[in-house]
Amino acid sequence: MRLKRAAAAGGALALLVVMGACSENKGTGGDTGADRVQSGSIATDPKESMGPAPEVPGAAKGGTFRVIRETKISHLDPQRVYSFAGLMNAPLYSRFLTTFKDDGSGKVTLVGDLAETPGTDVNKDCKVWEFKIKDGVKFEDGSPITSKEIAYGIARSFDPDLTGGPTYLQEWLANDPQYDTKWNFKANKTSLPPGLTTPDAKTLKFEFAKPHCDLPFAASLPYTAPLKPEKDTGVNLDNQPFSSGPYKITKNTAGTELVMERNENWDPKTDPVRHAYPDKIVWNYGPDAEAGANRVISDSGDDQTALAWNGVPSALIARVTGDSALKQRSVQGQTPSLWRLSINTQRVTDLSVRQALNYAIDRDGFIKVYGGEASAKAVTTLMPPSTIGYEKYDAYPAGPTGNVEKVKELLAGKTPELVLGVGDDNPEYGTQLKTNLEKAGFKITLKTIPADAKLDEVGKKNNPWDLYIDQWAADWPSGAAILPVLFDGRTIKAENNSNTSYVNSDEINKEFDRVLAMPAAEQGKEWAKLDKRIMTELAPAVPLFVEQGYYLHGSKVGGIYLSSIFGYPAFTNVYVKQ
CATH class of the missing domain: 3.40.190.10 (Periplasmic binding protein-like II)
Known part of the structure; x- marks a missing residue:
């Protein structure tokens, strides 16, 4: 799925799956947010x-x-x-x-x-x-x-x-x-x-x-x-x-x-x-995220048995995290929605430049602009920790804020000029990335894209940008719903592309076919190997973070947990405390 989580609450999904740090809230306290690698x-x-x-x-x-x-x-x-x-x-x-x-x-x-x-x-x-x-x-x-x-x-x-x-x-x-x-x-x-x-x-x-x-x-x-x-x-x-x-x-x-x-x-x-x-x-429709959260915080009448679906907005995070009683009524954890800085490899053809971008990235800085640690957790892989067989690695170890010396080594005196396309609904993301990358030795030109057209525009093969922010999540916990969808070059067409890095490697494509023909239960470790190989050999993107879900419910609600598949509150176990 390529869409912003806040918008996704009412919009179309496009593929997704997760399992990291999802935890049932049994009424004994909020989730700690610790990493939990998915197994399936x-x-x-x-x-x-x-x-x-x-x-x-x-x-x-x-x-x-x-x-x-x-x-x-x-x-x-x-x-x-x-x-x-x-x-x-x-x-x-x-x-x-x-x-x-x-x-x-x-x-x-x-x-x-x-x-x-x-x-x-x-x-x-x-x-x-x-x-x-x-x-x-x-x-x-x-x-x-x-x-x-x-x-x-x-x-x-x-x-x-x-x-x-x-x-x-x-x-x-x-x-x-x-x-x-x-x-x-x-x-x-x-x-x-x-x-x-x-x-x-x-x-x-x-x-x-x-x-x-x-x-x-x-x-x-x-x-x-x-x-x-x-x-x-x-x-x-x-x-x-x-x-x-x-x-x-x-x-x-x-x-x-x-x-x-x-x-x-x-x-x-x-x-x-x-x-x-x-x-x-x-389901009661109408209140925005802040109004819905405030109703559940107040915990009166029918709202004692309610969940605020739109989550805890950034304006209320400090209040909720600082109140032990509210933490008891919260559930949070990683979702499967992974953000990356996609690199248009048709335009950025030099592998060393793509590798330098990975060393240059200031993930901490970007996460702060996005909403902080309560909203996002840094990743260095193409698949989220939610994926069956997931293995953590860092092909370009640059620390939380980047490694400028390694960037200079890879660029060898060059100053690549790159065009960064950013949705007009979040110009601050572009500003942060421009500042970050220019400090590392790149020259960045910002171009805004109408938010409601961004997915369509970056999905056009001949789009005019070198870099743009993408998101993806999968419909089931397998690399099959992530890596081939995003990086199989044989799927590239004139428009409506999910492979927005426009990468096309015959060797990697053959690997997709090989793994997809294996029984699903045997694919996990192979997808993990392929994840690392794609990043090492092709560097088609810069992984940024996985989104964090953060929700509040009333004092009389039990059994809520974050779905390990979709990263949203699940209702199969929900009950009303009598």
Whole structure:
């Protein structure tokens, strides 16, 4: 995902995953923020995919849990959900093929959700996958969920009118990024896209032209939520999704309030992760970040059972960190969203200059401008600590503020003139970088880019900048959702590029193919090696930091933790203290 965290709360997601320093708040005190390297696995025993989920100590049923948020969730239709708020909310009313067991500390296990297991690689080549659907899973009206309804949900994600959601499965089935031109959903509503079949009511089968060993991870996203064809209201499903999860939507006042109440047809015995302790979950829209945080700080009335979704704004950080009672009601930790200074290698062709930029960077200075240690934690890798198999390294050890002597050595008397593109919403970032890099021996020309057009502009192959700030996070905890997406040169096109360093190495591209063809459980260490190799051999970017999440909740809220996958508050364990 390439977008600012504050904006992401209401905007489109684009890929993400984390696990560092995420911690459950059990009501005994705020998170310490210490590093915790992520570990993950894929469940092999079907028992791990069955419920009920282990009870949360001290939790009880009852009450209303509230979320205070500035803007409404962009999409509720599971096939269109791709914002952070949507991704954390959708599991409350929808179930997916697979999901993650998450203890909030960085340990995750991929398990079957609607499926009995995280899938079977039929021929051991990652091209043919089967999922067996659990008995006893039902919709809100009590009707059974079968492979047919899950397949229909995936099929409708091909509809070009249903924009906003992830597109992995569609592209993989069509074997083409322009998937909607390969199969027309509107003209084929009674059939399925090529490669997707339902041999029987309990079996869902995927057949791909190329290996996709990460399918079990990709199947954890909301677009695998089931839907009965007769309940498909097209774009209007955004207003009233049909529930397969522990809650159902009973009221949706656009921009004001979303109310969810228990789905009595949800069977906890089939669910390995959800609890559904509160009787109701309500989203209240309107207050900005500071107003929402202040309401939770005041801790009166309904706000005692609320969470401030927009986090602790910088203006209130000192107050919150200095108040032990508030710290008891806070949860914080690293997110998977990693910021980097991307180097346009088409324009900055000299490797020594790119290496010098890495030695020159003053990470401490940039983090102070961004918001301080409560908002960001420095990194020197291309993958965040959240990634399975992550290994910490520093290819260009320059300390927290840079190594000017090493820069001078690499530049050998040259004064590279570089153009830095900066969004007009954060000119202070450009000012800090210009001052930092010019002290180290570069000459920097600042050019502002309209914030709402920045992603589109830097994604154009022939853009006019040498440097620009990028962000990325992945949809599942694998380097497969990070390194090939950002650095495979074969994906470069005229515009809409994720490879905004425009790096293209035949040797690295071959490595991407090699690792992607490995079983997902074996890829972790290989991605870590490749991370270091890309930085050492190509230096396509300067890693800066991973964002820190910082949230407050009322005194009667328990069970909140930061998702190890998305870095935002998770609600699967939430309860109201009685």
